[in-house]
Amino acid sequence: MIIPAKDAETVLAKAKNKYQNELKIRELISKGAWAPEPTDEELKARGCDIIDDYYK
Numbered sequence: 001m002i003i004p005a006k007d008a009e010t011v012l013a014k015a016k017n018k019y020q021n022e023l024k025i026r027e028l029i030s031k032g033a034w035a036p037e038p039t040d041e042e043l044k045a046r047g048c049d050i051i052d053d054y055y056k
Helices: 005-030 037-045
Strands: none
Touching: none
């Protein structure tokens, strides 16, 4: 990824925030306490299709 130098601090801060959120989700998943439904509903509201299957 290439970004303008003037945006580097903002992009880094957002990346660190995303990383911390992902760590929290992984911890919840490992404890069996994470429910993806709210995430799925938000994606559907944004027009995304949820495919609950795997490719064969």
